[in-house]
Amino acid sequence: MLFGLIYRGWPSLLLSRLAWPQFALFQIGTAVLVAGKFDIDSRGSGTLAPQGSILIVLGTAVMFWMFAMSATDVPAPQKGSIKCVMPVHKHYGSNEIVARILAAIPWSESDGVALTASLLFPFDQLHGRELFATKEHSARLNPEIGAHLLDIGSGIGGPAGYFASMLGCRVTGIELTPDFVIFANELTSFCGMSDQANFVLADAASIQFKANTFDHAYCLYVGMNLPDKPAVLAECFRVLKPGATLIWTEVTSRSGVPHYPLPWSLTADGSHVDTSDTLCHHLSSAGFEVLTVEDETNAHLVLANRMKLSGKTPLVGQVQANEVVLGPDFVVRRQNYLKSLLEHLIASTLIVARKPQAEHVA
Numbered sequence: 334m335l336f337g338l339i340y341r342g343w344p345s346l347l348l349s350r351l352a353w354p355q356f357a358l359f360q361i362g363t364a365v366l367v368a369g370k371f372d373i374d375s376r377g378s379g380t381l382a383p384q385g386s387i388l389i390v391l392g393t394a395v396m397f398w399m400f401a402m403s404a405t406d407v408p409a410p411q412k413g414s415i416k417c418v419m420p421v422h423k424h425y426g427s428n429e430i431v432a433r434i435l436a437a438i439p440w441s442e443s444d445g446v447a448l449t450a451s452l453l454f455p456f457d458q459l460h461g462r463e464l465f466a467t468k469e470h471s472a473r474l475n476p477e478i479g480a481h482l483l484d485i486g487s488g489i490g491g492p493a494g495y496f497a498s499m500l501g502c503r504v505t506g507i508e509l510t511p512d513f514v515i516f517a518n519e520l521t522s523f524c525g526m527s528d529q530a531n532f533v534l535a536d537a538a539s540i541q542f543k544a545n546t547f548d549h550a551y552c553l554y555v556g557m558n559l560p561d562k563p564a565v566l567a568e569c570f571r572v573l574k575p576g577a578t579l580i581w582t583e584v585t586s587r588s589g590v591p592h593y594p595l596p597w598s599l600t601a602d603g604s605h606v607d608t609s610d611t612l613c614h615h616l617s618s619a620g621f622e623v624l625t626v627e628d629e630t631n632a633h634l635v636l637a638n639r640m641k642l643s644g645k646t647p648l649v650g651q652v653q654a655n656e657v658v659l660g661p662d663f664v665v666r667r668q669n670y671l672k673s674l675l676e677h678l679i680a681s682t683l684i685v686a687r688k689p690q691a692e693h694v695a
């Protein structure tokens with residue numbers, strides 16, 4: 334329980350390969366120690382208690398080691414430079430997101446009415462054009478009821494909640510930010526949908542699922558944080574079933590350097606935008622058949638403009654949502670994003686691709 338609380342307080346520790354062995358070691362040690370105590374109570378002596386104590390000491394030592402190592406995961410500034418790249422999980426994660434969302438939505442546990450995924454939609458779609466885009470992607474994907482979808486970079490579970498609650502799909506989300514994994518599972522459980530959507534901590538470049546596991550996949554606004562897209566696409570290809578569709582949206586580079594800070598990175602060092610041609614090349618090299626490539630930039634600008642004309646720029650609820658989940662400076666980052674789109678420095682690109690049927694796979 335003690336270490337459960339420690340993992341809860343410092344979720345980035347869960348990224349360590351030692352996390353589960355450490356947890357298991359400590360739990361087994363505790364069980365052996367308790368068994369040893371009963372042994373001593375009944376027989377007056379026993380060897381189990383000392384063995385349990387050794388396992389507990391080892392488990393505690395591993396935890397100290399993990400703490401020491403996690404302190405080194407923030408890259409030190411280069412000599413002569415004041416910049417350092419912020420790791421993805423530190424850029425996105427923050428404490429108490431769930432509490433902040435629950436305080437902001439028109440729902441209270443005391444009303445005795447169940448929380449629903451749709452109440453969360455204004456807050457949990459962490460990509461460009463938020464719920465508008467999710468609805469369009471779901472129509473594009475048009476998955477069969479019960480289809481098992483892979484959500485790559487699942488955020489706090491918003492798109493997964495949509496696919497599960499509105500289309501009856503089963504969704505597995507993989508996500509690099511430990512806070513987001515915890516919050517996505519928590520919010521999903523509050524909505525009573527844990528059997529339909531679950532989220533695991535993973536780097537998309539190394540997915541722990543077997544080949545041919547998922548019916549379809551989508552990856553919404555994650556690519557800008559992926560330094561090794563070929564590795565991610567190779568993994569995605571591997572775990573998809575033949576014939577599966579992949580929806581991929583991300584910000585792509587166009588004619589210049591965008592204005593920072595941006596929603597996905599405060600500085601250029603943490604931003605991995607490619608041209609849409611490069612992206613298509615990566616998809617084809619991974620084995621995907623690229624079906625459509627759409628420049629969605631106008632849709633973003635038109636939506637922003639429509640809100641402006643209707644006197645709702647930015648939408649009050651949207652400002653709240655962005656600030657609630659991603660912090661008070663998000664509004665500035667979003668403005669920089671729209672400005673960079675408007676100046677043709679970047680574009681928003683949507684790609685629909687397919688894993689060929691088995692006989693066509695090389």
Ligand SMILES: C[S@@+](CC[C@H](N)C(=O)[O-])C[C@H]1O[C@@H](n2cnc3c(N)ncnc32)[C@H](O)[C@@H]1O
Pocket residue numbers: 421422425457458459460485486487488489490491492507508509510513535536537538552553554555558559597
């Ligand atoms: C802009 S958010 C989009 C979240 C989600 N797709 C949505 O639309 O609500 C980008 C997400 O990608 C995640 N991410 C970045 N790099 C990742 C990686 N290598 N593996 C898994 N997730 C990653 C981040 O932690 C963050 O939650």
